[in-house]
Amino acid sequence: MDNFAVQAYQRIRQAAVVTAQAPASTLPPQEKLSEARASLPDPASADYLSSHGPEATLDHLLGTIVPALNGQNRSGRYWGFVTGSTLPIAEVADNIVSAYDQNVQVHLPDQTIATEVEDAALKMLLRLLSFGEPKEWEGRTFTTGATASNVLGLACGREAVVTKRLAAGEESVGTLGLLKACIKAGIEDIQVLTSMGHSSLFKAASVVGLGRSSVKDLPYSDAEPWRLDIAAVEKELQREHVASIIAISAGEVNTGRFATTGLEDMKRLRELADRYGAWVHVDGAFGIFARALPDTKEFSKLRDHTAGLELADSITVDGHKLLNVPYDNGIFFTRKSSVLTSVFQNPNAAYLSAGGASEIQSPLNIGLENSRRFRALPAYAVLLSEGKDGLAEMFARMVRLTRGIAQAIKKSDDYIWLPDESADIEDTHIVVLFRAKNEKLNEVLVKTINESAEWYVSGTKWKGQSACRVAVASWRAHDTEDLELVKRSLEAMTAQYK
Numbered sequence: 001m002d003n004f005a006v007q008a009y010q011r012i013r014q015a016a017v018v019t020a021q022a023p024a025s026t027l028p029p030q031e032k033l034s035e036a037r038a039s040l041p042d043p044a045s046a047d048y049l050s051s052h053g054p055e056a057t058l059d060h061l062l063g064t065i066v067p068a069l070n071g072q073n074r075s076g077r078y079w080g081f082v083t084g085s086t087l088p089i090a091e092v093a094d095n096i097v098s099a100y101d102q103n104v105q106v107h108l109p110d111q112t113i114a115t116e117v118e119d120a121a122l123k124m125l126l127r128l129l130s131f132g133e134p135k136e137w138e139g140r141t142f143t144t145g146a147t148a149s150n151v152l153g154l155a156c157g158r159e160a161v162v163t164k165r166l167a168a169g170e171e172s173v174g175t176l177g178l179l180k181a182c183i184k185a186g187i188e189d190i191q192v193l194t195s196m197g198h199s200s201l202f203k204a205a206s207v208v209g210l211g212r213s214s215v216k217d218l219p220y221s222d223a224e225p226w227r228l229d230i231a232a233v234e235k236e237l238q239r240e241h242v243a244s245i246i247a248i249s250a251g252e253v254n255t256g257r258f259a260t261t262g263l264e265d266m267k268r269l270r271e272l273a274d275r276y277g278a279w280v281h282v283d284g285a286f287g288i289f290a291r292a293l294p295d296t297k298e299f300s301k302l303r304d305h306t307a308g309l310e311l312a313d314s315i316t317v318d319g320h321k322l323l324n325v326p327y328d329n330g331i332f333f334t335r336k337s338s339v340l341t342s343v344f345q346n347p348n349a350a351y352l353s354a355g356g357a358s359e360i361q362s363p364l365n366i367g368l369e370n371s372r373r374f375r376a377l378p379a380y381a382v383l384l385s386e387g388k389d390g391l392a393e394m395f396a397r398m399v400r401l402t403r404g405i406a407q408a409i410k411k412s413d414d415y416i417w418l419p420d421e422s423a424d425i426e427d428t429h430i431v432v433l434f435r436a437k438n439e440k441l442n443e444v445l446v447k448t449i450n451e452s453a454e455w456y457v458s459g460t461k462w463k464g465q466s467a468c469r470v471a472v473a474s475w476r477a478h479d480t481e482d483l484e485l486v487k488r489s490l491e492a493m494t495a496q497y498k
């Protein structure tokens, strides 16, 4: 079997290298999808669940399933959603994770280095993102992604804002449950105050028992709805018998813009939160990496917009987006590990005890899962391989390409750069939103681009109208070749509608 694995890896790498040599398509041909679909086991067939063996199975995977996968990692021009892709060193590390199959749930320093590698990676991320010293962020863990990190953020916020209104020493939500704890604390509602919060924030609110309707949108203005209206936040914080979590969109997923404009906004929010006993959570899934761009004038506006985010109580970071590690990878930071254990403590399982006090917490007591993948290893590998400067340059390439596309659209007579054509290009991070002026073209714009299989965009809405969204998140971003292709494609499409 081990021999089988060695040979199989060689074949997988060969297949991958071959596709990497030619620019990979963003989408597979429809007939490959049909073939793969037809090949899936049929519950009605007589040999359903019969044994095929590893050799035939590998042939099936490489010959039929792989050709029906999209090119989000291999093409570098798959700009839908905010997918990120995978640096080769991260892919290798991920294969090591599978090969050694560590269960990173209990800190067992005499038996495996895994929990210490995980903590080393978390500390490196703290430094990369300039959040401050590890002792200021004792609560830290890898999650399955930003959605999971947002669940942790709202769960910690919920625990903390209720505890603040209970008498000292009283048990809180983790023990009593939300209903009893809120009654004791005199709380009638817990609200999540945000501006254009990511859809996963609503899901997280539902999961932790606050409800999707607890999320309140407080847009700064009609023109800048992604910005948080801090005066409105202050008003909401004054409501009696209501506890609040402030959720900052850094950045907002449709426009890529930031809810706060810089240090002053964050200082004000911090001061308000402290005065009214609120919790500040930053959803920085992809936007937070603007803080790790090169410290040059080219990126100074983005660095300004993301200044002060370290004043939060908790922060969501995605690994499988801009950091370019494979799915599933997210990161969560909060100041005190006690708030995490208050929610996530896995009680009364003596056989899972780590024994002895350590700076490193057993992950099962500070996050959702008990058994866990060694998902920190690819992130550790990327941080070690690229270093601060290498990553800064990788993020810079993404921003330069995005700005090039934004510039091309701004200059064009046939397309409109959204949300605001007069905006400064230097406000652009990794997202470009745009539409075609010609309504007929605009209706089919997303479909036409995506069917070309040369580049891929997300369809979205802006102020009720269809729009296209480009999100550049791959290490393969190439600001000359890719830009030329986009320009050619934009022109070719409008030529048909003149």
Ligand SMILES: *Cc1c(COP(=O)(O)O)cnc(C)c1O
Residues within 6 Å of the ligand: 082, 144, 145, 146, 147, 148, 150, 198, 200, 250, 251, 252, 253, 283, 284, 285, 286, 318, 330
């Ligand atoms: C992508 C994203 C999420 C959800 O992240 P997943 O990794 O898909 O779970 C949350 N917030 C923001 C701002 C995002 O961009």
